[in-house]
Amino acid sequence: xxxxxxxxxxxxxxxxxxxxxxxxxxxxxxxxxxxxxxxxxxxxxxxxxxxxxxxxxxxxxxxxxxxxxxxxxxxxxxxxxxxxxxxxxxxxxxxxxxxxxxxxxxxxxxxxxxxxxxxxxxxxxxxxxxxxxxxxxxxxxxxxxxxxxxxxxxxxxxxxxxxxxxxxxxxxxxxxxxxxxxxxxxxxxxxxxxxxxxxxxxxxxxxxxxxxxxxxxxxxxxxxxxxxxxxxxxxxxxxxxxxxxxxxxxxxxxxxxxxxxxxx
Amino acid sequence: xxxxxxxxxxxxxxxxxxxxxxxxxxxxxxxxxxxxxxxxxxxxxxxxxxxxxxxxxxxxxxxxxxxxxxxxxxxxxxxxxxxxxxxxxxxxx
Ligand SMILES: [Zn+2]
Numbered sequence: 001x002x003x004x005x006x007x008x009x010x011x012x013x014x015x016x017x018x019x020x021x022x023x024x025x026x027x028x029x030x031x032x033x034x035x036x037x038x039x040x041x042x043x044x045x046x047x048x049x050x051x052x053x054x055x056x057x058x059x060x061x062x063x064x065x066x067x068x069x070x071x072x073x074x075x076x077x078x079x080x081x082x083x084x085x086x087x088x089x090x091x092x093x094x095x096x097x098x099x100x101x102x103x104x105x106x107x108x109x110x111x112x113x114x115x116x117x118x119x120x121x122x123x124x125x126x127x128x129x130x131x132x133x134x135x136x137x138x139x140x141x142x143x144x145x146x147x148x149x150x151x152x153x154x155x156x157x158x159x160x161x162x163x164x165x166x167x168x169x170x171x172x173x174x175x176x177x178x179x180x181x182x183x184x185x186x187x188x189x190x191x192x193x194x195x196x197x198x199x200x201x202x203x204x205x206x207x208x209x210x211x212x213x214x215x216x217x218x219x220x221x222x223x224x225x226x227x228x229x230x231x232x233x234x235x236x237x238x239x240x241x242x243x244x245x246x247x248x249x250x251x252x253x254x255x256x257x258x259x260x261x262x263x264x
Numbered sequence: 265x266x267x268x269x270x271x272x273x274x275x276x277x278x279x280x281x282x283x284x285x286x287x288x289x290x291x292x293x294x295x296x297x298x299x300x301x302x303x304x305x306x307x308x309x310x311x312x313x314x315x316x317x318x319x320x321x322x323x324x325x326x327x328x329x330x331x332x333x334x335x336x337x338x339x340x341x342x343x344x345x346x347x348x349x350x351x352x353x354x355x356x357x
Contacts, residue, residue, distance in 0.1 A: 004355075011354070013347070019294040020343050026287040232273055241355050248348040252341055254265070254288055257336045258281065261267040 009240035011230045012162065021159045021228050027247035030146035033072055034153040034237040035063040035116055038092065038143065043135040047126045048166055054126060059150045061106045061120040062235040063089075065142070067246065069115075072142045082139075087114045089140045097128035104134055116140060119236035153243050156233040161223035167194050172218035172242035178208035194219070200229060270318065275303075278320045285309070289317045295336035301327040317323035 004010070013021065040055040047054070069086075071077075076087035093107045095102065107121025128134060145152035165186070174194050179187045184201040187194055187208065202221070209217045234240040271278035281289075287289040289307040298305035305321040309315070 003302075013349070016343065016347060017294060019291045020340070020347070023287045023291045026285075031287075053297045081294070239319055241351070244351060245348065248344055248351070251287070251344050252348075254284070255337050255341045255344070258284065259334055259341075260286065261281075262279075262333055262337070 004241070007234045007236055007240065009232045009234075009244065011232075011244075012227065013230055015148070015225045016228065017226060018228075023251055024230070024244070025157050025159055027250050028157045028217055028232060029244055031144055031250045032067075032153050032193070032238075032243050033067065033142040033144050033163075034151055034248045035070070035089065035140050035142055035182070036148070036150040037061065037067040037138045038088075038141045039139040041097060041139075043137065045136070046132045046249045047134050048132075049126050049214065054134070054136070056183050057125050058136075059148075060239045061125075062121055063116055063140055064119055065153070065237045066113075066115050067142075067238065067242070068243050070142050072144075076218045083141060086146075087141060089113050091138045091140060091194065092118075092136070093125075093138070094135045096133045097130050099130065101127060101129050103127050109138070151202055153234060153237050154232055154240075155235050156231065159228045159230045161225075162227035162229055163199055163204055164224055165196050165199065166220040167196070168218040168220075168223070169193065171214050173214075175213060177211045177213065178219055181207045181211045207259050272329075275323045275325050275329060276321070277333070278318060280316055280318050282316050284317055285315055289319060292319065292333070292336050293339050295339045296321060296332060299327075299332055299335060299340070302332050312342075329336075 037058045040058055044052045045051055071087045073087045075081055078084035086119060089112060091111045093109050095104045095108055104125045105119035105121060106123035106125065109118060111117050126134065143151035172194055174189055174192055176189055177193060179189055184203060186196060186198050186202045188197040204221060204223060206221050208219050209221055212219050232240040232244060234243060265284060266282040268280040270280055280344050293307055295307050296302050301323050302321060303324045307317050307319045309317045319331055323332050
């Protein structure tokens with residue numbers, strides 16, 4: 001592990017191959033479920049926005065998710081189109097601009113479950129001019145990123161090979177051309193020598209190799225075949241480590257299911 | 265997930281897997297090709313709008329293709345479990 005906070009997780013993974021890491025990435029983006037508003041009943045809307053635009057904006061608000069407490073609607077025992085307490089959460093919104101223009105924010109949504117609330121209170125939904133009203137009831141459900149991007153638990157999930165930079169101390173005369181050109185400031189000069197300061201930032205662009213006046217270049221950029229830097233940036237709906245663990249679980253489940261099918 | 269067999273001989277197997285995608289197929293292909301008894305392994309998604317990939321395996325004869333597939337699936341699960349454990353260990357630190 002390289003980095004970890006509330007929303008970000010960066011892992012250094014050794015001894016895995018690209019197809020596995022890619023499977024993990026694909027599962028994180030498309031298969032790990034999270035909550036998002038899916039159906040909206042507009043009771044009153046006199047704002048300048050059409051009902052559909054408001055519904056769409058509501059759908060894109062990331063909601064803190066409780067994966068253990070809720071079922072995916074298609075897997076829920078209720079089999080109901082409207083859902084039950086185990087597969088949907090009702091949020092309500094009731095705002096009116098009484099005196100002057102106001103902005104309706106995500107924080108104005110009231111949830112029936114205090115744990116399923118917008119990740120941020122400060123996402124604007126619509127502005128209301130004096131006398132305009134917005135009243136609605138929204139139904140949030142679990143869903144998967146493959147069906148709609150609003151159900152994607154991460155804003156970013158990517159991987160890259162672990163870079164390896166070799167500087168030939170004998171032929172390098174520390175002209176600093178490579179230090180200047182590097183867009184990620186990976187290299188630095190210290191005590192008359194070029195050294196690697198921030199290896200992980202390297203994007204393998206090889207500008208430093210191209211710019212080196214020596215023939216052959218005194219700097220080599222390569223990558224390790226079985227080592228990856230895997231980064232996950234959660235939208236805040238779930239902790240990033242939980243998202244990756246879920247992806248592992250889903251992959252295991254899918255492989256097991258396929259194995260069972262083939263055995264028959 | 266549902267598997268339909270399209271072609272099956274002593275050393276060849278072609279199956280259609282409803283409900284799978286690149287995620288699993290690419291991983292599986294890699295694991296199959298790592299097996300020295302496998303001569304050829306690949307997959308194809310004939311149409312991007314129907315998520316029904318076709319997996320093809322041909323072995324060199326010593327191993328039945330379905331056994332090779334199961335072996336590959338086992339290997340993939342092993343790596344996955346290993347990663348899951350390593351991650352949990354790293355998170356506890
Ligand atoms: Zn239900």
